[in-house]
Amino acid sequence: MGIQRRHFLQRTGGLALAALMQARPVEAAEERFCTPNDPLQALIAGNRRFAEAWRQAEQDEGTTHRTADPDPRCFNSPKALATSQHPWATVLTCSDSRVSPSWVFDTTPGELFVIRNAGNSAFDEAMASVEYGVSVLKTPLLMVMGHSGCGAVTAAMDANPLTPSLDRLIQPIRKNINGSSDLEEAVKRNALASASTLIQRSAVLADAKASGALKLVVGYFQLSSGVVTLIE
Numbered sequence: 571m572g573i574q575r576r577h578f579l580q581r582t583g584g585l586a587l588a589a590l591m592q593a594r595p596v597e598a599a600e601e602r603f604c605t606p607n608d609p610l611q612a613l614i615a616g617n618r619r620f621a622e623a624w625r626q627a628e629q630d631e632g633t634t635h636r637t638a639d640p641d642p643r644c645f646n647s648p649k650a651l652a653t654s655q656h657p658w659a660t661v662l663t664c665s666d667s668r669v670s671p672s673w674v675f676d677t678t679p680g681e682l683f684v685i686r687n688a689g690n691s692a693f694d695e696a697m698a699s700v701e702y703g704v705s706v707l708k709t710p711l712l713m714v715m716g717h718s719g720c721g722a723v724t725a726a727m728d729a730n731p732l733t734p735s736l737d738r739l740i741q742p743i744r745k746n747i748n749g750s751s752d753l754e755e756a757v758k759r760n761a762l763a764s765a766s767t768l769i770q771r772s773a774v775l776a777d778a779k780a781s782g783a784l785k786l787v788v789g790y791f792q793l794s795s796g797v798v799t800l801i802e
């Protein structure tokens with residue numbers, strides 16, 4: 571990991587991940603969740619840490635020698651991001667709190683254009699946002715990603731009554747999974763179907779794919795291992 575990048579991650583939320591990775595192994599029974607007493611205060615405090623790292627990253631620019639950086643991966647400067655963005659992938663995935671693409675793919679601000687909804691459905695608003703990522707921001711890669719233990723897909727497999735809004739959200743998933751009773755299989759079917767819907771219903775995306783300007787892949791994120799497997 572490059573020096574700038576590592577420093578930035580250590581100063582921001584990456585701090586939590588770095589701590590997690592350096593922590594001594596915990597007992598299997600020691601399962602913990604972060605539940606702040608005051609959630610709004612926790613958001614504000616987290617943003618202050620991020621903003622401080624952001625300010626520091628901008629200050630460091632020009633003083634850090636990127637040529638000495640053995641990591642070829644990109645790190646966008648805050649100064650550049652203040653006026654523009656050039657993300658290199660569009661990701662359509664689930665709203666699940668454990669599935670944040672920035673974490674899953676170890677990226678920093680400005681790298682991913684992300685669209686999320688419960689169940690990673692390709693309904694109209696999601697499709698419009700994907701089109702923006704591909705046709706305006708020109709991301710060369712589009713990933714649709716489902717994940718293990720998906721609550722939205724689980725709800726689509728159940729017959730339990732939902733609120734009217736949730737029922738509308740679940741309908742396309744129910745159709746996509748086509749009666750599957752295995753959650754992993756259903757999640758994969760749903761992600762594959764979302765990807766197909768994007769190409770079938772969006773001429774912009776279909777053209778970009780056909781011309782080779784866009785590569786479309788479908789991923790499955792396994793929560794227990796942290797690994798994303800390409801299924802298409």
Ligand SMILES: [Zn+2]
Pocket residue numbers: 664665666688689717719720721722723
């Ligand atoms: Zn989910």
